[in-house]
Amino acid sequence: MQGQNQQQAYDRGITIFSPDGRLYQVEYAREAVKRGTASIGVRTNDGVVLAVDKRIRSPLMERDSVEKIHKADDHIGIASAGHVADARQLIDFARRRTQINELRYGEPIAVETLTKEVTDYIQQYTQVGGARPFGVALIIAGIADGEPKLYETDPSGTPYEWKALAVGSDRGDIREYLEDHYDEDADLDGGIELALDALASVNDGELTPEGIGMATIGAETETFHQLTEDEKTEYLESFDLLASDDSDDEDTEE
Amino acid sequence: MQGQNQQQAYDRGITIFSPDGRLYQVEYAREAVKRGTASIGVRTNDGVVLAVDKRIRSPLMERDSVEKIHKADDHIGIASAGHVADARQLIDFARRRTQINELRYGEPIAVETLTKEVTDYIQQYTQVGGARPFGVALIIAGIADGEPKLYETDPSGTPYEWKALAVGSDRGDIREYLEDHYDEDADLDGGIELALDALASVNDGELTPEGIGMATIGAETETFHQLTEDEKTEYLESFDLLASDDSDDEDTEE
């Protein structure tokens, strides 16, 4: 009880420190991320993979309108998890930075540079009053000097670089799966398989092509490619993950 | 009790996260939407249909002044549910964006573009302090490159694309009806019938022409058309939904 009361005292109003040095509003924003469906990123030697859960609330909703994978630049893709409207703000910010870099320096922005500009932007919302933190985590994937790169931005504004990661619901279980099965030597197809296996691992072992979103950025092509329904179906079949029907859509709060 | 007290702590003042990652002010704004009478959108292959409940508080009130369907552009119509004064602000914003697009690019705005500019505008009111969220949901319907399009904006600032949807009171029951009876191959008249049937399903199976508002945007004409009393009467008669009198108007809080 005492502990609970004490906590309540530090999580209202502007983002301030609790006696043990925590920023509760930032931690609650992390909870908002967990309320979103999962997104996964996997880095391989010849490219990066983004895979997202696109479960919808009603069969009448257009799956394509559930935007969880975004093209930020020719060579950069972003997957998100959490508060959708917040994600759109960060994606817009990322795209503007991409264009400004292009205009100013005549060359595409580096993946790491973009990631850090986004996290600096996020941090401002955790220190200065008058606004709440962003309730969203991004996976920023791209190619830099021929090297596949995979970053995460969290609601505190901290950038992390990963070989493979998951954000959103079931984050813990998926990460465990990724840690157990990650192969440093895998190629892009291997990365796609790992991402789908990991996503299926928290979905009774099967997925539907419509129920997921998927994109790759090849190290050689340096080009963002969103997979078609056919491509997704083919991969799911070849990995023996294809569900018989999509009746498993649930009413998720995203 | 404990749970209730805890909730109270996170829903006052500016919009901030609760410990479980929710934005209560946004959720309460959704309740404001549910307090409004229902609005329905149905997409068909050759056009989009908007149908709204126009119940009034007194027979002396002019039904036409209950504006729930608005023309945003020649090819875009918007229906609303929720806090009426808030809806007017968003409609005005949408119209300004429409005109600016026309002036800047010399062509009509795309339905999706307009939807996203509206939702970005809504999102600002959920993150930055000094104002409350908008207590209204919009159904934005239009034609893009000959294709009928149907979007929803909710108080969080998230855009959704739908085949058919309902917002406002009885949203759950109407959506269930739409899911059960939606026909991918229906034409515009079929869409009108579905919309009216769905609306009647929560009104004892009958409607009056004055008690409803209705508009269509044909895929071919790309023109917003608000139905006349005669047209509405004709449809209601042909679908056997015409009520004998309009004595069912209730004192609703809109």
Added chain:
Amino acid sequence: MQGQNQQQAYDRGITIFSPDGRLYQVEYAREAVKRGTASIGVRTNDGVVLAVDKRIRSPLMERDSVEKIHKADDHIGIASAGHVADARQLIDFARRRTQINELRYGEPIAVETLTKEVTDYIQQYTQVGGARPFGVALIIAGIADGEPKLYETDPSGTPYEWKALAVGSDRGDIREYLEDHYDEDADLDGGIELALDALASVNDGELTPEGIGMATIGAETETFHQLTEDEKTEYLESFDLLASDDSDDEDTEE
């Protein structure tokens, strides 16, 4: 008790949503309207009628200084109920808009346009922090293209169009009277009779010429006309509503 406590939590500070989607400050502003004496508007085929209760607190107070009917333009009159000082702000705003329209477009403002500019102005005070809502309702009456028009603005910033309406104290009883006796085919004199009958219905059936204010805007003349004491006396006599003396003035809080 619980309910009451919960309500208290949502009605302080800036205007925010309660858990059931209500804006308490706006609802309390509506209570401020009810604390004002009644104002009535009646639309007929050849003009609009405004009638107001001008009860005063002391026989030494000048009745003419109780301004409840205002000329906004040659063809538009406004009656108010509620917080008098707030009403004056909105009337001033309306007059400025009227003049700006005249200057900009060289023609008088449309009644509906004026009403919506006023309601948009009111809405701002219900969404953006740092100020309270306006505690006043207006009846805006005028002629547009030869057509009599009658609008209401409420503290939420919603515009309504009416055939006949009442705002302020006894609003419910007067509206009921209006609904029972409204005649679509009445002429202006019929409208005056209805307005006076309705007002008398909550004043023991009789009125004094000094105790009321009255104005008409004829469809043909398109001219705001405030009735003289003699005209009011004549009407009251002809409708058998003339009170013997004005001893019924009470100490009302306006």
Added chain:
Amino acid sequence: MQGQNQQQAYDRGITIFSPDGRLYQVEYAREAVKRGTASIGVRTNDGVVLAVDKRIRSPLMERDSVEKIHKADDHIGIASAGHVADARQLIDFARRRTQINELRYGEPIAVETLTKEVTDYIQQYTQVGGARPFGVALIIAGIADGEPKLYETDPSGTPYEWKALAVGSDRGDIREYLEDHYDEDADLDGGIELALDALASVNDGELTPEGIGMATIGAETETFHQLTEDEKTEYLESFDLLASDDSDDEDTEE
């Protein structure tokens, strides 16, 4: 108890509505007015009279420094009751408006115009946050087109026109006296008598020349005239109101 607690909830912070539509800060500002000593205004056919209670806290205080009657323009005088420092702000505002009118239009400001500019200024302090209302009521007296005029401004920003009125402490008793003895046909001397009688009625029936302030604005001269000690003595003697000594000064909180 419950009622008291509920009230407490709505009277702090910025000026907002209570559930029953009241603005407590404005009502408390009215209490501040009642804490000030009384001021009286009487309108007659040939001029207006202002009379004020000038009780002081110590015989060492200069009575003339208790400014309760102010000349706003040649033809306008203002008496105040309530928070003295606030009164000074409003008097200064009134004088600036008077000068601006003179400069802009080359003619003296109308009494009613001045009153409304003052009340509009007062209203702003009751709606917009960041300041408290003015704790003062003014009696604005003057001549307009040869007609004596008498107005009141209250802390809500409402203007009232009176034949005779009192503000400040004992307001109720003095008003009753005024209502009982007001004579529509009185001349300026009659007005002076009524004002002094009314003031004496709450002072054991007698007054001292130093204990009161008095001014007149004649309809013909249109000139503000502050009465000298001799003039006041003469009037008090002639009306049999002259006190034997001024030992009744009390320690009033003004």
Added chain:
Amino acid sequence: MQGQNQQQAYDRGITIFSPDGRLYQVEYAREAVKRGTASIGVRTNDGVVLAVDKRIRSPLMERDSVEKIHKADDHIGIASAGHVADARQLIDFARRRTQINELRYGEPIAVETLTKEVTDYIQQYTQVGGARPFGVALIIAGIADGEPKLYETDPSGTPYEWKALAVGSDRGDIREYLEDHYDEDADLDGGIELALDALASVNDGELTPEGIGMATIGAETETFHQLTEDEKTEYLESFDLLASDDSDDEDTEE
């Protein structure tokens, strides 16, 4: 208890009215004045006298650094009581106004004009949020057209004119002494005697030249003169008020 709780509710945050029309922050600022050592002003026919208690906290503190009498202009002196740092702000403001008047009009500022500019400045801090009131009272003394003048400014921003007054600790006792012994016909030396007698009356009947500050402004010379130690000693001796030593300095909170 109830009363105490109720009071607490109205004295925090910005300066607002309590239900009985009081401004608690202003009243508490008056308490801050009472915490300061006493300052006295006495007006005579041929000049004004300022006398202040300069008790210090330690024999090592320089008495001259306890500034309680300030020269505002050649013909105006100001004594203060209360929060010392606040007093310095007001003195600075007064000096700036004095210089501006000199520059603008080429003549010294009138004492009353200066007093009112200071009180208007003080009033702003009691009405507009974001700052607390000034915790200081000033005695402004000077010569205007050959006439000695003596004013007080209190924390509410009200100006008072006095024949003789005291502010600060023991204000009540000293005022009583002044009222009992004030002589309208006294000359400047008589005023000095009264001021010293009054100050001694609350100091066991004796004073030290270092323990007091003293200044005069003669009606003829119109020149502010701060008394030297010798002059003070001479006066104290002649009035039989000279203390044997200054061992009575106490640790006062100024």
Added chain:
Amino acid sequence: MQGQNQQQAYDRGITIFSPDGRLYQVEYAREAVKRGTASIGVRTNDGVVLAVDKRIRSPLMERDSVEKIHKADDHIGIASAGHVADARQLIDFARRRTQINELRYGEPIAVETLTKEVTDYIQQYTQVGGARPFGVALIIAGIADGEPKLYETDPSGTPYEWKALAVGSDRGDIREYLEDHYDEDADLDGGIELALDALASVNDGELTPEGIGMATIGAETETFHQLTEDEKTEYLESFDLLASDDSDDEDTEE
């Protein structure tokens, strides 16, 4: 209990008055000063002495980085006690004022002028909202027209002039020592002895050269001189205050 609760009510948020006229935030800032190690100033006929306690938290910390004596100008030195980061802001402010004075008037700033500009700056932080008071006291020492001068600035923004003073921890005991041993006729060496004796009196009678900071400004040279380790050792030895080792460093919170 009651008293404690009452106190709590007045010491949060912006700096406001308590019912007994106190500014709690300012008083708490004074407590912050007491948490700092002691600083001492002594004025003699031929110069001023500043001596400070430089205890450090760890033998690995560089003593020279504990800046408690600062040169503000050639002829002015400042010692501080309290919140170190706040002290740095005030020292920076003082140095800027010093330079501005030099630029504007072509001559060094007077010690008293500088002191008052600093205290005016401090006062602003105690009256205007949006910031807390400075938690630091300064001793400003210098030569003006050949005269040694010694001032104190406290967190309220009050300037004091002293012959000798102490600020920071053990302030009371050191002051008592200074009062008992101050000699008006001492020369600079005498002042140094008094300062060191006083500091040693609260440190078991002995000091280390590294554990203290020391500076003098000679009346003739008008030059700020910070004493070297050798000079300090020599003085400590000659006054028999030299500690055998510096093992007494404690973990002080500065």
Added chain:
Amino acid sequence: MQGQNQQQAYDRGITIFSPDGRLYQVEYAREAVKRGTASIGVRTNDGVVLAVDKRIRSPLMERDSVEKIHKADDHIGIASAGHVADARQLIDFARRRTQINELRYGEPIAVETLTKEVTDYIQQYTQVGGARPFGVALIIAGIADGEPKLYETDPSGTPYEWKALAVGSDRGDIREYLEDHYDEDADLDGGIELALDALASVNDGELTPEGIGMATIGAETETFHQLTEDEKTEYLESFDLLASDDSDDEDTEE
């Protein structure tokens, strides 16, 4: 209990003083620093050493993305501990100051100057409202005029100079180790050994090259050098600190 309640009263909202003169938000920010993994700085005669704990949360996270050592200029390196996103803001600020100095004066910034500009920046966030303090401590290391320099900035904005220090978790134990083993005569390799020994002392006596970050700035080269994996391995081996595997990574909250 009482103590705890009292504390709670002073640590919310903007940074204000508690009754005992403490700034709780600053102290809680210090707790945030302790939540970060440890960083160590050691100064030797021929250079400065920075060593940091780079433990990661998952083997899939890229260690290099855990940036705890930053190059601020050719001759200045910065290590951080605490809230990572906050650290990035301060590093960015430091780099901008470095560049501005270069541009303005054509020479590299002095280490002490940079440190003080950073601490002044930090202090602002502890005094002015509308933002929280920075939850991070920096170790700023560099060469000034050939002299190795080592500074700390803490969340209060206080600069400290050290011979050797630790910030972050286990700060106390590491500092104790440093105090016991610091050698004034050590060369750079000796400094590296001390830093690694100290870090190992709180890690069961062994470290992995990937688990730590390390940089040196040589006094002669004046060049920031980040050690490679090979260099780190070599040092760890030579000091007998090399762990067999990196299985000890824990899930730390950084």
